[in-house]
Amino acid sequence: MDRRENHVVWHDGDVKREDRNRINGHRSGLLWFTGLSASGKSTIAHKVERNLFERGVRAYVFDGDNIRHGINSDLGFSREDRRENLRRIAEISKLFVDAGIIVLAAFISPFREDRQYIRSRFEGDNFFEIYVKCSIEECERRDPKGQYKKARAGIIKNYTGVSSPYEEPESPDLVLDTEQITIDEAVEKVIDLLMKRDMLSL
Numbered sequence: 601m602d603r604r605e606n607h608v609v610w611h612d613g614d615v616k617r618e619d620r621n622r623i624n625g626h627r628s629g630l631l632w633f634t635g636l637s638a639s640g641k642s643t644i645a646h647k648v649e650r651n652l653f654e655r656g657v658r659a660y661v662f663d664g665d666n667i668r669h670g671i672n673s674d675l676g677f678s679r680e681d682r683r684e685n686l687r688r689i690a691e692i693s694k695l696f697v698d699a700g701i702i703v704l705a706a707f708i709s710p711f712r713e714d715r716q717y718i719r720s721r722f723e724g725d726n727f728f729e730i731y732v733k734c735s736i737e738e739c740e741r742r743d744p745k746g747q748y749k750k751a752r753a754g755i756i757k758n759y760t761g762v763s764s765p766y767e768e769p770e771s772p773d774l775v776l777d778t779e780q781i782t783i784d785e786a787v788e789k790v791i792d793l794l795m796k797r798d799m800l801s802l
Contacts, residue, residue, distance in 0.1 A: 617697070617698045621700050623700070624657075626702070626800050626802065627802065628658075629725065630703045631645075631648075631704050631790070631794075632730065634708065634732065636708065636736060636739045636760060637739060638742040640734065644778075644783060646663075646704075647787045652791075658701045660704065662692070667689060672685050677757070686717070687717070689718075693718075694722070731768065731769045733768075733775055738779050774793050
């Protein structure tokens with residue numbers, strides 16, 4: 601059945617996002633961390649989450665690997681599955697943002713088209729694209745999960761940076777070059793961005 605013909609109507613609740621933001625004392629929004637595997641996306645996102653938690657800010661990390669253990673466990677790494685993976689995350693992120701939470705999404709998200717789609721779903725909203733920049737050479741040197749080695753051996757197919765492309769962001773809100781700065785410095789830059797955009801207070 602075409603979903604446009606299933607007669608599903610959106611229901612607006614009595615408690616609004618603005619109400620939740622007011623109770624929380626901060627604005628909600630989506631921080632989208634993109635970059636190659638082993639660039640530092642998840643590490644930075646989790647440390648930002650800890651920093652925000654200690655400030656009393658409600659935040660939650662969506663990690664690419666963790667998501668694929670559950671809600672997206674039925675998806676592979678074809679172009680179509682990658683697109684669907686990110687579409688689902690965008691929709692879940694919208695629900696979390698509506699719930700008053702700052703979402704920290706750490707996904708390779710290699711294609712500009714997909715990242716633009718996510719941005720469009722947050723049109724005029726608190727959306728920040730953060731490019732965690734790191735050369736493929738350095739990511740392969742780190743290779744904490746041994747994935748690059750498997751990709752080079754042909755064991756893993758469609759691996760970003762090896763057998764599948766990564767398209768760098770053209771105008772991200774923040775660039776974190778993890779070959780030039782420490783993780784703690786990267787976290788400080790993210791927090792500074794949130795403060796400059798008036799996200800941490802009302």
